[in-house]
Amino acid sequence: MNSVFIRILLVLSPLVLWIFSLGPSDGIATAADKNIGRDIFLQNCAACHLHGVAQAPRVGNFAEWEPRLAAGRSNLLNSVLRGKGGMPPKGGNASISDAQAAAALDYVVAQVLALDRDAQVASRSGM
Numbered sequence: 001m002n003s004v005f006i007r008i009l010l011v012l013s014p015l016v017l018w019i020f021s022l023g024p025s026d027g028i029a030t031a032a033d034k035n036i037g038r039d040i041f042l043q044n045c046a047a048c049h050l051h052g053v054a055q056a057p058r059v060g061n062f063a064e065w066e067p068r069l070a071a072g073r074s075n076l077l078n079s080v081l082r083g084k085g086g087m088p089p090k091g092g093n094a095s096i097s098d099a100q101a102a103a104a105l106d107y108v109v110a111q112v113l114a115l116d117r118d119a120q121v122a123s124r125s126g127m
Helices: 001-019 031-044 064-072 075-084 097-122
Strands: none
Touching: 031 097, 064 075, 064 097, 075 097
16 A cells, blocks of 8 residues: 555656646736735835836836837846846835745736737727
């Protein structure tokens, strides 16, 4: 019986480890992940990214994000974690974990992409 149990563990362990290693960037974001991203954004990023302070790209403006999105998520995440231009690393809040910063980025990207989808739908419907 022990050898069967050990064999099952050996077969399932890599699968279990792989499942637990998945994160929002892998397309498996939970509602809690989305709430964390929204909360981190509202508490640490919104002051600049809602109003374009210091030329920060505004969340409500797809054109300002388009070249940044084209650079890819890894480049965006690098900017969030290390800072860029007038933005300090993690928006100036060093207590934010890398995972929380990534969740905030994913939240912002989702908002920006939703704007673009809405604009495309409106243009197709003649609005």
